[in-house]
Amino acid sequence: MPSILVYAELSEGKVATTSLELMTKARDLGDVYAVALGAGAKTAATTLGKHGAKVVHVSEDSAFDDYVAEPATDALASLYEKEKPDLILFAFTPDSREVAGRLAARLGAGLISNAGDVVAKDGGFVAKVPYFGGAKVASMKANGKPAIVLIRPKSFEASAKGGTAEVKQLDVKVGDGSKRAHIAERVVEASEKVKLEEARVVISGGRGMGGPQNFPLLEELANALGGAVGASRAVVDAGWVPYSMQVGQTGKSVRPGVYIAVGISGAMQHTVGMKTSKIIIAINKDAEAPIMKMADLGVVGDALKIVPALTAAVKAKKNG
Amino acid sequence: MKIVVTVKQVPDPNSNLTLEADSTISREKEVVLDPGDECGIEEGLQLKEAHGGEVILVSMGPDRAKDAIRKGLSMGADRGVLISDASLAGADALLTARVLAAAIKQEEPDLVICATESYDGSTGMVPPMLAELLGFPQLTFAKKVEVDGSTVKVHRQTADGYQIVEASTPALITVTAAIAEPRYASLKGIMAARSKEIKQVAASELGVEIEGVVEAEARKAGEVIEDDGSAVEKIVQVLAAAKVL
Numbered sequence: 001m002p003s004i005l006v007y008a009e010l011s012e013g014k015v016a017t018t019s020l021e022l023m024t025k026a027r028d029l030g031d032v033y034a035v036a037l038g039a040g041a042k043t044a045a046t047t048l049g050k051h052g053a054k055v056v057h058v059s060e061d062s063a064f065d066d067y068v069a070e071p072a073t074d075a076l077a078s079l080y081e082k083e084k085p086d087l088i089l090f091a092f093t094p095d096s097r098e099v100a101g102r103l104a105a106r107l108g109a110g111l112i113s114n115a116g117d118v119v120a121k122d123g124g125f126v127a128k129v130p131y132f133g134g135a136k137v138a139s140m141k142a143n144g145k146p147a148i149v150l151i152r153p154k155s156f157e158a159s160a161k162g163g164t165a166e167v168k169q170l171d172v173k174v175g176d177g178s179k180r181a182h183i184a185e186r187v188v189e190a191s192e193k194v195k196l197e198e199a200r201v202v203i204s205g206g207r208g209m210g211g212p213q214n215f216p217l218l219e220e221l222a223n224a225l226g227g228a229v230g231a232s233r234a235v236v237d238a239g240w241v242p243y244s245m246q247v248g249q250t251g252k253s254v255r256p257g258v259y260i261a262v263g264i265s266g267a268m269q270h271t272v273g274m275k276t277s278k279i280i281i282a283i284n285k286d287a288e289a290p291i292m293k294m295a296d297l298g299v300v301g302d303a304l305k306i307v308p309a310l311t312a313a314v315k316a317k318k319n320g
Numbered sequence: 321m322k323i324v325v326t327v328k329q330v331p332d333p334n335s336n337l338t339l340e341a342d343s344t345i346s347r348e349k350e351v352v353l354d355p356g357d358e359c360g361i362e363e364g365l366q367l368k369e370a371h372g373g374e375v376i377l378v379s380m381g382p383d384r385a386k387d388a389i390r391k392g393l394s395m396g397a398d399r400g401v402l403i404s405d406a407s408l409a410g411a412d413a414l415l416t417a418r419v420l421a422a423a424i425k426q427e428e429p430d431l432v433i434c435a436t437e438s439y440d441g442s443t444g445m446v447p448p449m450l451a452e453l454l455g456f457p458q459l460t461f462a463k464k465v466e467v468d469g470s471t472v473k474v475h476r477q478t479a480d481g482y483q484i485v486e487a488s489t490p491a492l493i494t495v496t497a498a499i500a501e502p503r504y505a506s507l508k509g510i511m512a513a514r515s516k517e518i519k520q521v522a523a524s525e526l527g528v529e530i531e532g533v534v535e536a537e538a539r540k541a542g543e544v545i546e547d548d549g550s551a552v553e554k555i556v557q558v559l560a561a562a563k564v565l
Contacts, residue, residue, distance in 0.1 A: 068476075068485060069448060069458055094478075098460055101448025104414055111413060113443035136339070150445075180457035181487045184473075189481035201564045225564060237355075237497045243463075244479050250437055250444075258562045260555075275539055279562045281555060287544060294539040297558050301547025309552045317556060317565060 002030035002120065005085035005146075007076065008048055008056075009096050013040025015047045017197075018091035020158035022151055026089055027052035027161070029120055035079055035170065037072055038064035042167065049165030051158070059170040068181035069095075071174040073102040078172050080107060085146055087125050089118070092150040104148050111148040112140045114249075118149050125149065130272060153197065154255045154276065189242075194228040196245065201227030202256045204247050204274070205235060208263020208284060208303055212240035217307045218262060224314040230254065230274075232264045248273035262303045266291025283307070321373035321467070321489075324429040325364045325397065326420060326450070327357040329381050329388035330440040353388040356435030358502035360495050361392045363465060364433050365503070371467055374398045376427055380408060380419050386518050393513035394505035400518040401427075417449035423521065424454060431472065432492040436461055444494075451492040459485050463498040 004026040008019040015036070026032040033055040036044040045056035057079055063071040076088070076099065088103070090096040092114055104111035115127035116137070125147045129138045142149070196202060203218045203225070218229045230247040231240070247254055248270040259277035264270060266282070266289055274280070275294060282295035283303045292298040299306060332350035364375040377392045377400040379385050389400035403419050411419070424432060432454065437444030451458035459465075462474035463482065473486040477496055505513070545551060559565040 068460065069451075073452070094461060097444055098448045098458060101413075101445045102452040102458075104445075105417060105449040105452035108414075111445060113413065113445050150443075181459050181485050181491070183476075183483050183485050185484040186478075187481045187483070201559075225559070227564075239498070243477055243496060243498065258559060258564050279558060280539070280542075281558060283551075287546075292544050293541045295544070296542035297554065298542065298544035299547055299551045299555065300544065301551055306547060306551055306555075310555055313552050313556050314559070314565060317560075 002086040002125075003083065004030045004032050005079070005083065005088045006032060006034040006048075006053070007072075007088065007090045007096060007099065008034045008036045008044055009091060009093060010036060010038050010040055010044055013038075013043065015044045016091065016093070017158055018093055018096075018153040020047070020051050021153065021156045022089045022091060023048065023051035023053065024156045024159055025118065025151070029087065029118070029125075033057065033083070033085075034165070035076065037061070037075055037170075045165050045167045049163050050160040052161055052163060053165040055168055056165040057168050057170040059172060061172075061174055063174040063179055066183055067179050068183065069098040069102050070178035070180060072099045073106060074174055074178050075170060075172045076103050077106050079170065080146060087118070087147045087149065090148070090150045092152045097150055100148055100150055107146065107148075109146055109148050110142040110144055111150070112142055113150045115140075115149050115151050116155050118151065152253055154253045194222070194226065196228045196230055196247070196252055197254055199226075199228035199254070200257045201225045201260070202230050202247070202254050202258075202274070202277070203227055203260045203262060204230035204232065204264060205241075205262050206232035206264030206270075207234050207238075208265075209235070209240075210263075210304065214304060215241060217304065217311070221260075221307055221311045221314070224311050224318070227256070227258075232267070232270045234267075261291050261295070262307060264291055265289045266294065321367065321371045321431060322427065322429045323364045323367060323373060323375045323431045323433060324424050324427055325357065325360045325375060325377050325392070325433045326424075326435075326446075327361070327377050327379045327388055327392055328354045328438050328440075329379070329385040330354045330438055351384070351388070353391045354435060354439050355502075356437070356439060356497060357388075357392070358395070359497050359499050360433045360435050361395055361397055362500040362502040363495050364431075365396045366500060367431070367465065367467055373430075376401065376429070378420060378423050378427075379403070380411070380416055382409070383520075386520075389518050390513050391505065393516045393518075394510040395503055396509055397516075399516055402518055402520050403522075404520055405522045413443065413445035414449055417446050417453055420446070421450055421453035424450070430470075430489040431467075432456065432490075434492065434494045436494045436496050447492060447494045454490070454492065456490050456492045457487040458492050458494070459487055460494045462493050462495045465493060465495070465499065
């Protein structure tokens, strides 16, 4: 039975949902153990046990919360030397990928990033990596050991199966040499009302919105539907809206019940982050836009007229 | 301050991408300096203007990647280094990071600036690998950079705001597009770039191999309608059917 190590990313002392998604896959592949670092690691171990971890290695050393990537890399490298897992899984998130990158470089291990799935094959692991905007899927085999694979968020559903993990204190001394990139302060700028990744309805705007002054139209529709507002990379790069709203390859991956793409042409960079939405509605003035080819309902028309009318209709329907 | 900015030539994000027969993304047609790297170069130039020093562009790529470097030189960077070798075609992230690290080490920089990720690959794995191989701390997702003596401080973008992260030089920074608006090359800059040095060096083992490529299951196209005033009603029906309304 292969051994799988899952790097459980903690966010405010809790296991990130993306990490629990990895657990669902990992327990199909072999014996799962996890590592949780920083404040809340011990509590996290309980959660990870419920999701199928046999053993959780924990350390609550504050260095893991206070310094970028290096302390976690030290911990994982030392754990690898002891346990020699066949596969190490990370979520493809900003924090995890920094640790994964350093770890791969330190171990000289092959790394496969941005995977949508991983399967066991011929005693090794093959990762399925969507590219070309998700139109193609490459099967990539990691040569050598360990295989390090980063999985896109929302590739699997997190589900608890019940169970209790054995909690092992990770014996790692984080040296001063790794306490370098110091997180001196955390600033919260905006509290999202509904989290983009968790919203049942996501309304995203692109260049077709005409300018940042029109994004409130999307906000109003989102409020009416209890959804969240996203954006394409083009408008984030143009500075219309913050990066936290970006949906796509380099932004967030979403899988809502309904995704409404407004004024978004549907570049691959964007579609890879939303194509698994259950229903896709596109509003665009260009009938030939790529997004129209993947939408369940494509509406060719003026977004600036349709969106406010839609908001009014939704409100009327709710009140009626 | 000696600043290295890593740069990459990528297919023009504004053109339609095509695939080669071997299913790799075609980089033959319209290729440009990665727009993310332009932001990195801009930040490097601003730091140089404030603190003095030198901006060196380092790239791995085929011979024609010199054009991308030349573009950065015309913006004002001082010189370039291009590592070209046929054996590096199709290099994975770790090999790329190893090659870049070997070239960058020779420069002994105070600061290495990378884009958060490239426009074509978009996996963002090279910068943390590079930091590890150079033995540098990594200050990532920076939307603002301040240098004070040997201390670098960045505003690191997070999902709900930012963190202030600091380290001593030498260090590696990754910058987002929010960092700085890249300047246009002036005519003088373009002329000057012609005589600036681009050193070409030759560099092979891959940690990852491609097994095969298949078509992804495509999403089927649904119905496309012209808005003749009834579109809103239609959308409401779809929302209701999806039980979000």
